[in-house]
Amino acid sequence: MTKPIxxxxxxxxxxxxxxxxxxxxAEYQTNDYxxxxxxxxxxxxxxxxxxxxxWPSMRSTLKKIGISExxxxxxxxxxxxxxxxxxxxxxxxSQYYHPFTxxxxxxxxxxxxxxxxFKEQVSFAxxxxxxxxLCERGLAPKQISTAEYSFNANYGYHLDAxxxxxxxxxxxxxxxxxxxILDQVQxxxxxxxxxxxxxxxxxxxxxxxxxxIDCTGSAALLIGQHYQIKLREQxxxxxNNSALALHLPYPEANSPIASQTTAxxxxxxxxxxxxxxxxxGVGYVYASAYCTDEQAEQTLRTYIEPSIGNQAAASAELxxxxxxxxxxxxxxxxxxxxxxxxxxxxxxxxxxxxALIELSAKMVAEQLPANRTMMDIxxxxxxxxxxxxxxxxxxxxxxHYVLSERTDSQYWRDHQQLEHCSKSLQQxxxxxxxxxxxxxxxxxxxSLFPSASFQxxxxxxxxxxxxxxxxxxxxxxxxxQLFKENQQRCQQLTSVLTDNRTLxxxxxxxxxxxx
Amino acid sequence: MATNELVNNIAHQHLKVIxxxxxxxxxxVWYTATFPDEFRSIQGYYPIFFTKDPDTxxxxxxxxxxxxxxxxxxxxxxxxxAGYIPLTIQRQPFSIGQQTINDGGTSVEQRVLHIDIDxxxxxxxxGQALFLEYGGNSEYLERMADMLEIIHxxxxxxxxxxxxxxxxxxxxxxxxxVQLNNGTQHQMIGFxxxxxxxxxxxxxxxxxxxxxxxxxxxxxxxIASQSCIRDLMNRKNSKLxx
Numbered sequence: 001m002t003k004p005i006x007x008x009x010x011x012x013x014x015x016x017x018x019x020x021x022x023x024x025x026a027e028y029q030t031n032d033y034x035x036x037x038x039x040x041x042x043x044x045x046x047x048x049x050x051x052x053x054x055w056p057s058m059r060s061t062l063k064k065i066g067i068s069e070x071x072x073x074x075x076x077x078x079x080x081x082x083x084x085x086x087x088x089x090x091x092x093x094s095q096y097y098h099p100f101t102x103x104x105x106x107x108x109x110x111x112x113x114x115x116x117x118f119k120e121q122v123s124f125a126x127x128x129x130x131x132x133x134l135c136e137r138g139l140a141p142k143q144i145s146t147a148e149y150s151f152n153a154n155y156g157y158h159l160d161a162x163x164x165x166x167x168x169x170x171x172x173x174x175x176x177x178x179x180x181i182l183d184q185v186q187x188x189x190x191x192x193x194x195x196x197x198x199x200x201x202x203x204x205x206x207x208x209x210x211x212x213i214d215c216t217g218s219a220a221l222l223i224g225q226h227y228q229i230k231l232r233e234q235x236x237x238x239x240n241n242s243a244l245a246l247h248l249p250y251p252e253a254n255s256p257i258a259s260q261t262t263a264x265x266x267x268x269x270x271x272x273x274x275x276x277x278x279x280x281g282v283g284y285v286y287a288s289a290y291c292t293d294e295q296a297e298q299t300l301r302t303y304i305e306p307s308i309g310n311q312a313a314a315s316a317e318l319x320x321x322x323x324x325x326x327x328x329x330x331x332x333x334x335x336x337x338x339x340x341x342x343x344x345x346x347x348x349x350x351x352x353x354x355a356l357i358e359l360s361a362k363m364v365a366e367q368l369p370a371n372r373t374m375m376d377i378x379x380x381x382x383x384x385x386x387x388x389x390x391x392x393x394x395x396x397x398x399x400h401y402v403l404s405e406r407t408d409s410q411y412w413r414d415h416q417q418l419e420h421c422s423k424s425l426q427q428x429x430x431x432x433x434x435x436x437x438x439x440x441x442x443x444x445x446x447s448l449f450p451s452a453s454f455q456x457x458x459x460x461x462x463x464x465x466x467x468x469x470x471x472x473x474x475x476x477x478x479x480x481q482l483f484k485e486n487q488q489r490c491q492q493l494t495s496v497l498t499d500n501r502t503l504x505x506x507x508x509x510x511x512x513x514x515x
Numbered sequence: 516m517a518t519n520e521l522v523n524n525i526a527h528q529h530l531k532v533i534x535x536x537x538x539x540x541x542x543x544v545w546y547t548a549t550f551p552d553e554f555r556s557i558q559g560y561y562p563i564f565f566t567k568d569p570d571t572x573x574x575x576x577x578x579x580x581x582x583x584x585x586x587x588x589x590x591x592x593x594x595x596x597a598g599y600i601p602l603t604i605q606r607q608p609f610s611i612g613q614q615t616i617n618d619g620g621t622s623v624e625q626r627v628l629h630i631d632i633d634x635x636x637x638x639x640x641x642g643q644a645l646f647l648e649y650g651g652n653s654e655y656l657e658r659m660a661d662m663l664e665i666i667h668x669x670x671x672x673x674x675x676x677x678x679x680x681x682x683x684x685x686x687x688x689x690x691x692x693v694q695l696n697n698g699t700q701h702q703m704i705g706f707x708x709x710x711x712x713x714x715x716x717x718x719x720x721x722x723x724x725x726x727x728x729x730x731x732x733x734x735x736x737x738i739a740s741q742s743c744i745r746d747l748m749n750r751k752n753s754k755l756x757x
Contacts, residue, residue, distance in 0.1 A: 144572035145705075510571040514681055515688075515707075 012215035013041035016340025018168035023361035025176035053351035054156040069148035070511040078159040088265040096460025099131035100154040112436035114479035124459035130490035135259040140503040223338035233326040240347040245283030257500040332379035403461035519629040533642035536595035545581035550669030551733035558740035565707040588750040608634030
């Protein structure tokens with residue numbers, strides 16, 4: 001039982017497998033640890049290629065893996081994502097932003113109560129942050145002279161998931177020493193203690209390992225099929241379980257590239273619209289309990305019509321995806337960890353899929369058990385932590401729906417029912433009637449969403465927190481100064497930043513400076 | 516806007532170039548590009564820093580003349596008050612252009628001399644003539660052509676130099692805080708200098724390589740040039756009469 005962990009076997013390529021491999025291998029590459037990482041990928045299974053939006057955390061992840069940002073942007077057809085724009089969620093003809101930049105001076109001062117007085121003149125996001133305005137103008141979050149992974153305005157990425165997996169594969173195998181086996185896993189062999197001892201492959205015989213990572217997507221070959229760990233279904237709270245997706249060409253080679261993910265609410269779900277360098281990615285996420293695939297298809301085709309014309313919109317090829325919203329009862333069982341869709345999947349409303357992969361792989365890398373005895377303790381901690389994180393994601397996504405005032409379809413009426421929210425969300429909503437979310441609302445050390453994210457959603461959706469006590473006068477003065485400072489910062493940035501297309505073209509030509 | 520033309524003894528036969536130094540001829544700049552081979556001449560007069568070209572994000576080496584845009588503290592009534600004027604200043608109004616020529620059926624890129632005929636130095640009455648009476652190059656024009664060759668190779672070498680500095684973690688951002696005698700402060704951001712701690716930690720083999728490349732001397736001359744900041748401040752104080 002004190003046998004050291006020497007060989008990690010990852011099953012499944014795709015972004016989950018390769019991102020996990022790269023994060024693990026980067027942690028130990030310069031270490032004299034004697035750790036081997038093998039990734040087995042089936043040549044017959046195409047990866048789903050969803051998850052085209054990232055959080056800002058991807059910048060530090062890529063930096064740590066050792067991929068240059070210039071290479072990443074060009075190779076993955078990637079562009080900058082500065083947040084999300086929600087259209088028609090509160091009611092028809094409404095919109096708001098959830099930007100990645102925190103409200104100005106957020107650590108020290110909560111501007112939310114002070115914004116109430118000005119709510120008729122300025123949206124919350126525009127009052128406390130400059131980023132929504134950068135997005136509205138289609139501006140990039142940095143300049144050509146800004147070092148790789150540094151920024152003027154916080155950002156993540158939009159990327160081509162299959163190109164991303166390719167780049168990670170190339171980097172992991174050539175620079176980080178990951179062993180790549182293209183083969184089919186045919187059988188899983190148990191050890192006496194119930195651990196996975198080895199896998200039989202079609203052409204490479206038996207591959208044994210100390211820790212197995214299941215990145216096989218919704219097939220969940222190890223955690224699901226082998227160990228029968230159940231999924232905690234979340235359809236009650238978040239009903240979306242289907243998606244239709246397609247790639248849209250830009251009308252011209254130099255068409256503008258959007259700075260944010262746009263999520264446009266529809267009768268029975270929402271449409272995502274993201275801009276890469278060479279194309280857009282568009283899709284409709286919907287709930288099959290409320291609409292048929294044909295109805296959904298019609299909604300999506302109607303949406304793309306203005307972009308590509310009636311004929312092209314009618315004949316465009318759509319890709320259908322189905323999923324069960326939910327997450328495993330356990331992610332780490334015996335010597336097997338599930339990362340990616342095998343661990344769980346939920347509608348991509350806040351692009352949590354890649355972020356969860358980064359976080360899971362990071363915890364495995366940093367907490368890698370020294371030996372088998374330690375593994376059970378770490379597995380328990382991992383399971384506690386990620387169950388908590390899934391709850392946070394579900395509460396946060398649910399917040400986008402429960403605040404809606406739309407009554408135009410059964411889908412929206414049902415989604416506003418408080419009884420389908422978790423107890424924790426119900427309590428928080430009751431409290432937020434009188435006080436805005438702030439530092440006390442975040443009890444975990446590594447919370448997925450800062451309390452500012454809750455502010456952006458609540459006040460973007462027209463929710464009001466009306467305090468019962470009047471703050472001291474001098475606080476109003478500080479607030480005024482901060483509102484003004486934010487405006488100045490906004491003016492300054494809009495005058496120096498160029499649009500995304502111009503910057504991305506320059507990066508292709510000159511590269512970003514490394515420092 | 517510049518209008519660059521290929522220098523030729525037909526269109527430009529009667530052109531002259533004013534070589535006086537003055538703001539009206541565009542010398543009121545606060546820094547100019549330089550390169551390692553020139554550092555020896557530069558470092559006695561001007562602080563050398565590294566900064567990024569805002570249009571390309573690429574680093575270049577800069578000799579500093581002042582503390583804010585348009586402020587050249589070496590410029591005094593039609594005179595440049597220093598024993599050496601950087602080549603990228605002296606070269607005005609000439610620059611290097613590329614021309615594709617047909618060399619026995621294959622096209623070859625060739626460097627050619629351009630002149631900006633909109634530059635205020637360019638006229639037909641005053642200054643140095645480009646061509647001799649019967650069309651031959653003047654000594655002045657020959658000298659400028661040689662100078663541009665030196666600049667061309669110097670700037671290419673500077674790219675290698677800076678790549679080397681970055682890969683050895685020898686560049687660090689640096690904020691220049693200047694306080695004048697009357698208490699006014701200038702804060703200059705966006706400049707980089709040599710990270711001396713990292714320099715002193717370099718292994719002997721790396722130092723030897725830098726020495727062979729000629730970059731070790733350039734690094735130390737950059738460090739030494741910082742003493743010129745004091746001179747710049749004195750010039751600024753006396754210009755303001757404080």
